[in-house]
Amino acid sequence: MRVVLAEDHFLLRDGVTRLLGAFGHEVVAAVDNGPDLLGALTGLRPDVAVVDVRLPPTFSDEGLRAAVAARTEVPGLPVLLLSQYVEPLYAHELLTTGSEAVGYVLKERVSNGAEFIATIERVADGGTAMDPEVVAKLVTGRSRDEPFAALTPREREVLQCLAQGLSNAGSAEALFITEKAVAKHIGNIFTKLDLPPSETANRRVLAVLAYLDR
Amino acid sequence: MTRIGPTGFRRSLTLWRLSLRAFCLSPWLGVVYAALTTRLGPRLLPGAVRATRALADRQRALALEWSGVDVPVAYPPAETAGDLRAQLLDRDSQVRRDWRWVAVDPYVGGMLAFVPTLFLLSGVWGLSTAVFGPRLSDDWGSLWYLFIPVYDTASAGLAGVLAALAFPLALFWAGPYVVRRHARYLRVMLAPDEAALLAARVEHLRTTRSDATDTRFAEIRRIERDLHDGAQARLVAMGMTLDAAEHLLESDPDAVRDLLVEARQSSTAALKELRDLVKGIHPPVLADRGLADAVRSLAMISPLRTEVVADLEARPEPPVESAVYFAVSELLANAAKHSGAGRGWIDLRHEDGSLRVTVTDDGHGGADAARGTGLRGIERRLAHFDGVLAVSSPVGGPTLMTLEVPCALSSPKTTSC
Numbered sequence: 001m002r003v004v005l006a007e008d009h010f011l012l013r014d015g016v017t018r019l020l021g022a023f024g025h026e027v028v029a030a031v032d033n034g035p036d037l038l039g040a041l042t043g044l045r046p047d048v049a050v051v052d053v054r055l056p057p058t059f060s061d062e063g064l065r066a067a068v069a070a071r072t073e074v075p076g077l078p079v080l081l082l083s084q085y086v087e088p089l090y091a092h093e094l095l096t097t098g099s100e101a102v103g104y105v106l107k108e109r110v111s112n113g114a115e116f117i118a119t120i121e122r123v124a125d126g127g128t129a130m131d132p133e134v135v136a137k138l139v140t141g142r143s144r145d146e147p148f149a150a151l152t153p154r155e156r157e158v159l160q161c162l163a164q165g166l167s168n169a170g171s172a173e174a175l176f177i178t179e180k181a182v183a184k185h186i187g188n189i190f191t192k193l194d195l196p197p198s199e200t201a202n203r204r205v206l207a208v209l210a211y212l213d214r
Numbered sequence: 215m216t217r218i219g220p221t222g223f224r225r226s227l228t229l230w231r232l233s234l235r236a237f238c239l240s241p242w243l244g245v246v247y248a249a250l251t252t253r254l255g256p257r258l259l260p261g262a263v264r265a266t267r268a269l270a271d272r273q274r275a276l277a278l279e280w281s282g283v284d285v286p287v288a289y290p291p292a293e294t295a296g297d298l299r300a301q302l303l304d305r306d307s308q309v310r311r312d313w314r315w316v317a318v319d320p321y322v323g324g325m326l327a328f329v330p331t332l333f334l335l336s337g338v339w340g341l342s343t344a345v346f347g348p349r350l351s352d353d354w355g356s357l358w359y360l361f362i363p364v365y366d367t368a369s370a371g372l373a374g375v376l377a378a379l380a381f382p383l384a385l386f387w388a389g390p391y392v393v394r395r396h397a398r399y400l401r402v403m404l405a406p407d408e409a410a411l412l413a414a415r416v417e418h419l420r421t422t423r424s425d426a427t428d429t430r431f432a433e434i435r436r437i438e439r440d441l442h443d444g445a446q447a448r449l450v451a452m453g454m455t456l457d458a459a460e461h462l463l464e465s466d467p468d469a470v471r472d473l474l475v476e477a478r479q480s481s482t483a484a485l486k487e488l489r490d491l492v493k494g495i496h497p498p499v500l501a502d503r504g505l506a507d508a509v510r511s512l513a514m515i516s517p518l519r520t521e522v523v524a525d526l527e528a529r530p531e532p533p534v535e536s537a538v539y540f541a542v543s544e545l546l547a548n549a550a551k552h553s554g555a556g557r558g559w560i561d562l563r564h565e566d567g568s569l570r571v572t573v574t575d576d577g578h579g580g581a582d583a584a585r586g587t588g589l590r591g592i593e594r595r596l597a598h599f600d601g602v603l604a605v606s607s608p609v610g611g612p613t614l615m616t617l618e619v620p621c622a623l624s625s626p627k628t629t630s631c
Binding site for chain 2 (some may be wrong): 061113
């Protein structure tokens with residue numbers, strides 16, 4: 001994979017570059033500020049971008065802005081945002097550029113190399129990867145809302161896994177239940193959230209969006 | 215503003231009634247004043263001061279509401295009866311001014327307020343002279359209504375016409391006029407001079423400053439404690455775990471794996487604690503985006519389904535922004551926790567040099583700023599910036615909380631940190 005990396009902290013930039021190299025991915029550009037990032041994203045069209053939210057020159061949400069701008073110009077450009085803090089508002093803004101091939105996770109997830117690489121690859125493949133923290137926050141916040149009140153605690157847990165972008169197998173592993181049980185819960189969730197089967201829309205993503213995008 | 219017509223008349227009656235109250239109060243104040251040197255006086259003083267102030271406050275509120283005349287107050291704080299006594303004996307204190315006013319009001323204010331009624335009574339008298347005048351004038355020798363000698367039908371008619379005029383005059387002219395004059399008279403009697411106002415202002419600043427310093431210090435202590443009990447302790451534990459792992463590396467590789475997992479979990483937990491700590495000091499989204507987006511973010515994670523309307527062209531000063539953010543955060547949390555509401559509305563705007571935020575919910579109400587310690591805390595922190603919190607929460611709901619902080623908006627540029 002060709003990866004564009006945006007991170008202003010030298011140690012992290014170096015570390016992530018090395019980590020990606022170890023898993024056979026190539027960092028085609030490693031930038032440390034917002035304007036350079038936008039240029040690299042639209043110019044190089046990488047397979048995936050790994051972007052720190054807070055970048056020079058403003059040290060505010062420069063990385064997020066660049067990512068949103070790039071995804072507006074190049075729809076579906078895979079972007080994984082990294083941040084010291086997971087901010088639901090930013091997750092929401094990122095999702096408004098499309099719910100596929102995006103991710104937003106805490107920086108510290110880098111410390112688990114294999115899992116981090118798996119997250120990047122999932123985003124590059126068009127999947128979603130939301131940090132459990134942001135998902136948990138939104139889920140606890142919204143739990144009183146209709147129609148989510150109808151969900152059982154277990155179904156809510158499964159939905160959280162979906163929101164993080166996990167597969168059925170991944171969810172089963174995370175929740176210590178069988179894949180069959182996961183599939184059954186997902187079916188119930190779709191029914192309760194009134195998401196009929198369709199050819200075009202990915203119902204898993206719709207279910208997640210129903211959660212995040214309200 | 216005074217409206218025309220009977221409203222003004224009715225108001226003049228209210229003012230007159232209040233003067234009557236002052237009339238009843240003044241002998242009591244006289245007794246308390248005379249008894250000041252005895253042992254009884256100081257005991258009676260606080261109650262007398264409270265009663266006087268309540269009456270004056272009512273009049274001031276009416277002057278502002280009805281005539282738009284703002285009568286400023288400058289009550290210095292008084293802890294003991296001794297303080298009150300000193301204030302009462304000070305010729306320029308608010309307490310002294312209030313007492314003087316109570317003594318004078320029954321005559322000046324009361325008579326002023328009675329003028330419209332006098333017109334009305336005169337009208338009634340005039341009409342009765344018009345009806346019974348000719349006969350009465352025979353009995354009494356002579357009868358006058360104003361400047362008209364009433365002795366036959368013609369003069370009685372004239373008196374009747376004049377008396378009829380007194381009614382609209384009383385209702386539509388004298389009432390509003392008197393209410394306006396009364397407010398101005400009240401201002402002359404009760405408003406402190408510049409020096410007293412300034413002294414009161416200095417006192418207010420002194421209190422809020424010491425409040426601010428206390429809060430700041432408490433905050434620093436909290437951060438220090440959180441670091442000490444949280445992240446710091448975890449990092450130490452992590453060091454020890456790694457040390458143990460180092461020693462076991464040769465003899466028991468399996469145990470080392472467990473220890474390393476433990477160390478990584480410690481590092482994650484330490485990071486989470488640091489993150490929460492920073493959020494408690496200065497939320498990143500507030501630093502990045504400013505108040506409006508930070509409040510939107512609060513609304514997103516609130517259990518209440520909350521709509522945010524924000525109309526801010528630029529950002530307030532960072533300390534104001536931060537104080538308002540935490541105040542809104544607490545109000546929203548209160549609404550979610552205590553009100554039983556399902557929905558919330560937040561309105562943020564900057565108008566007339568003030569930042570105004572309204573937090574509304576559809577819950578069952580019953581919140582009281584005087585009792586809730588949380589609300590008091592918010593009030594105190596807003597007071598550092600001369601801000602105020604108004605709570606309207608009738609039992610049965612809805613609750614509407616408005617906070618207002620005078621401040622200017624700076625350039626919309628985001629700050630670096």
